[in-house]
Amino acid sequence: MNRSLFTAWVADNAFACAMAAVGGLAIWSSIGLPPPMLEPVGPAAFPLWAGLVLVVLSIAAAVQTARGRSGSANPESEGAPAPDAPAARPRRDLAAAAAGLTVLYVLAMEWQVLGFRWASVLFVFAFIMVLAGRRVRMLPVALGVALVLGVGLHWIFTGFFYIDLPG
Amino acid sequence: MEPLLSSFAELFAPLPFLLVFLGVFVGIVVGAIPGMSGAMVIALALPLTFFMESTHALVLLVAMYVGSTSGGLISATLMRMPGTPAAMMTVLDGFPMAKRGQPGRALGFGIMASFIGGLISWVFLAALSPPLADIAVRFGPYEIFAISLVALMLISAVSQGSMIKGLLSGVLGAVVSMVGVDNASGVVRMTFGFHDLDSGFQLLPVILGMLVLSQVLKDVIDIEQPLERVRTTTRSMFMTLSDLKAQAVNLVRSSLIGTWIGILPGIGGTTGAIASYTTARSFSRHPEKFGKGCEDGIVAAETANNAAVNGALVPLITLGIPGSVIDVILLGALVIHNLTPGPLLFQNSPESAYGIIAAALVANVLMLLIMLVATPVFARLMYVSRVWLMPPIVVFCIIGAFSESNRLFDVWVMLGFGALGFAMIQARVPTGPFIIGYILAPIAEVNLRSGLMIYDGSFLPLVTRPVSLAFLVVAFATAFWPLMRYLPAYFRNRAPEADDGD
Numbered sequence: 001m002n003r004s005l006f007t008a009w010v011a012d013n014a015f016a017c018a019m020a021a022v023g024g025l026a027i028w029s030s031i032g033l034p035p036p037m038l039e040p041v042g043p044a045a046f047p048l049w050a051g052l053v054l055v056v057l058s059i060a061a062a063v064q065t066a067r068g069r070s071g072s073a074n075p076e077s078e079g080a081p082a083p084d085a086p087a088a089r090p091r092r093d094l095a096a097a098a099a100g101l102t103v104l105y106v107l108a109m110e111w112q113v114l115g116f117r118w119a120s121v122l123f124v125f126a127f128i129m130v131l132a133g134r135r136v137r138m139l140p141v142a143l144g145v146a147l148v149l150g151v152g153l154h155w156i157f158t159g160f161f162y163i164d165l166p167g
Numbered sequence: 168m169e170p171l172l173s174s175f176a177e178l179f180a181p182l183p184f185l186l187v188f189l190g191v192f193v194g195i196v197v198g199a200i201p202g203m204s205g206a207m208v209i210a211l212a213l214p215l216t217f218f219m220e221s222t223h224a225l226v227l228l229v230a231m232y233v234g235s236t237s238g239g240l241i242s243a244t245l246m247r248m249p250g251t252p253a254a255m256m257t258v259l260d261g262f263p264m265a266k267r268g269q270p271g272r273a274l275g276f277g278i279m280a281s282f283i284g285g286l287i288s289w290v291f292l293a294a295l296s297p298p299l300a301d302i303a304v305r306f307g308p309y310e311i312f313a314i315s316l317v318a319l320m321l322i323s324a325v326s327q328g329s330m331i332k333g334l335l336s337g338v339l340g341a342v343v344s345m346v347g348v349d350n351a352s353g354v355v356r357m358t359f360g361f362h363d364l365d366s367g368f369q370l371l372p373v374i375l376g377m378l379v380l381s382q383v384l385k386d387v388i389d390i391e392q393p394l395e396r397v398r399t400t401t402r403s404m405f406m407t408l409s410d411l412k413a414q415a416v417n418l419v420r421s422s423l424i425g426t427w428i429g430i431l432p433g434i435g436g437t438t439g440a441i442a443s444y445t446t447a448r449s450f451s452r453h454p455e456k457f458g459k460g461c462e463d464g465i466v467a468a469e470t471a472n473n474a475a476v477n478g479a480l481v482p483l484i485t486l487g488i489p490g491s492v493i494d495v496i497l498l499g500a501l502v503i504h505n506l507t508p509g510p511l512l513f514q515n516s517p518e519s520a521y522g523i524i525a526a527a528l529v530a531n532v533l534m535l536l537i538m539l540v541a542t543p544v545f546a547r548l549m550y551v552s553r554v555w556l557m558p559p560i561v562v563f564c565i566i567g568a569f570s571e572s573n574r575l576f577d578v579w580v581m582l583g584f585g586a587l588g589f590a591m592i593q594a595r596v597p598t599g600p601f602i603i604g605y606i607l608a609p610i611a612e613v614n615l616r617s618g619l620m621i622y623d624g625s626f627l628p629l630v631t632r633p634v635s636l637a638f639l640v641v642a643f644a645t646a647f648w649p650l651m652r653y654l655p656a657y658f659r660n661r662a663p664e665a666d667d668g669d
Contacts, residue, residue: 008595011593011594011595012594012595014590015591016335016594018590019335019339022339022342023342025357026345029356029357030357033354033356038351038620039619039620040619040624041615041616041619042352043352044356046345046608047342047356047357050341050345050608051342054335054338054339054342057331057334057338060331061332064329088391088392088393089391090388091389091390092388094390095384095385095387095388095589098384098387098561099384102380103582105561105565106565106578106579106582109575109578110575110579120565123561123562124558127557127558128554128555128558131554131557132554145558146558149559149562150562157566157570161217162218163214163217163218163566164569164570165566165570166569166575
């Protein structure tokens with residue numbers, strides 16, 4: 001099994017296990033719900049059955065993976081390269097950095113360290129620099145874009161659309 | 168007819184017309200950029216419509232829908248990357264044709280096919296929707312339950328890749344939709360004492376997380392993917408009369424297939440394009456040319472995916488059942504603007520229902536004009552670096568998630584669903600069925616339980632009422648058809664093994 005196949009196998013099985021756990025959680029939480037009163041189905045039936053089906057499907061998905069018949073196409077992965085397109089190195093490090101920056105961005109607003117405007121300026125600047133490989137010549141452009149986006153969007157949404165923003 | 172004509176008249180007022188133009192333009196640009204999709208742009212645009220009049224908001228979103236479906240053609244043809252999933256079949260013939268020096272002709276065929284597909288399906292949308300809504304008003308909860316069940320089965324059955332994964336995604340969406348207060352009994356479900364979840368997960372954060380944020384993370388991973396380039400010219404970008412004659416049967420057949428598949432609740436343009444392409448190849452005198460730059464292939468795929476847009480609007484505005492993932496977002500837009508999706512839309516807000524129908528046609532015409540004039544410009548925009556696109560998208564996601572209820576909690580919900588969507592993409596589980604399951608499961612549950620209350624707890628009317636019975640039969644046939652097809656093949660394969668063992 002080569003590295004990419006192994007990664008896919010791990011991802012498939014990890015996902016199936018997580019889904020089985022979610023199904024189990026749905027079953028467990030529905031057991032404690034009150035019995036039906038106004039009609040014979042009641043509030044517990046749908047979560048219980050949906051949970052059960054989820055567990056069964058997770059097991060089926062794991063079995064399918066084990067037998068090597070897992071589906072490969074993902075209709076939602078827009079822009080997926082054609083099968084014979086040249087391969088590129090997947091930048092999981094950048095994705096992790098993007099996720100981390102996004103969490104920090106929301107935390108800054110949650111803890112009221114910064115309001116939307118300046119948190120957005122910092123976030124956009126940092127995100128562009130991470131994606132652009134921290135090239136120094138990108139610095140002024142990134143800063144300009146970040147300022148325009150952060151300050152501009154804040155002004156448009158609060159002053160023009162009358163939509164509240166955090167902070 | 169009169170309400171439709173007055174909707175057209177209203178649509179030609181400066182502001183609505185500008186919104187349709189803007190929607191089509193932005194839709195085409197976004198559709199042309201690989202990694203961005205119609206669902207993304209419509210979800211991101213939804214918060215911008217909060218302050219708009221409901222009809223204006225809907226015409227803008229419908230125009231984006233039409234534009235983005237058509238825009239996918241450009242990158243599919245010139246870059247070998249479908250800008251939207253619905254353009255995935257266009258790649259097969261569009262790119263080889265462009266590569267052998269006919270990019271203008273490939274684009275021209277695709278643009279005209281998109282237009283004609285949209286036009287023919289619009290006739291069905293305009294002709295079928297008002298009478299269907301009249302019939303649907305008489306549907307009881309059991310009929311709606313049965314239709315929802317069909318939609319739930321269909322989305323899973325047609326999931327590309329693995330049916331099990333499609334089902335898994337749909338059921339997960341259903342489970343997530345049950346968090347919060349149960350409307351029928353007032354009982355709080357699956358919140359685990361977390362009171363912020365009492366009202367369940369809001370639609371917009373879920374959609375933004377699942378469809379947009381997850382895709383952003385995936386695009387960041389693929390940021391170094393090299394892009395193929397084919398120079399674009401507008402030369403020979405117009406289909407001649409003889410081309411049209413040669414493609415007439417293909418155009419009509421693909422329009423009908425696309426419209427029909429669009430009307431089927433739960434499935435959209437991607438399946439329409441696949442079905443239409445496969446049919447065109449089966450009926451072709453030269454099937455060996457398909458996949459090598461065949462004009463028939465481009466026409467079949469592009470006609471059907473645009474026809475499916477209008478087809479999918481039929482169940483949305485007549486039954487309140489989304490025909491595709493984008494229709495789920497439109498459904499959300501209707502709810503956000505205090506409109507009741509379904510048959511009552513024609514009674515309570517005819518200006519919105521007919522406004523959607525009128526916008527679909529005007530957007531289709533504008534799409535043709537804009538694409539014929541500006542495709543070379545869009546072709547350059549496709550190569551805009553993702554570095555400049557990703558950060559603003561994330562900021563828009565934050566604004567969208569926050570603005571629905573003014574709670575940062577919803578932003579965290581969006582991040583959570585973004586992580587879930589990303590995990591699903593990594594595990595090759597389609598996210599579309601999740602969204603449709605998330606919307607349809609509550610509709611199914613509420614209607615089944617309402618039916619039980621009305622009929623004194625009896626399930627019998629489900630099979631004695633002809634409409635609900637018919638839909639139930641379709642639902643079960645859809646669910647068990649793959650199994651029925653699989654089992655004989657399985658036993659056939661087992662037989663030789665058993666013989667060997669003997």
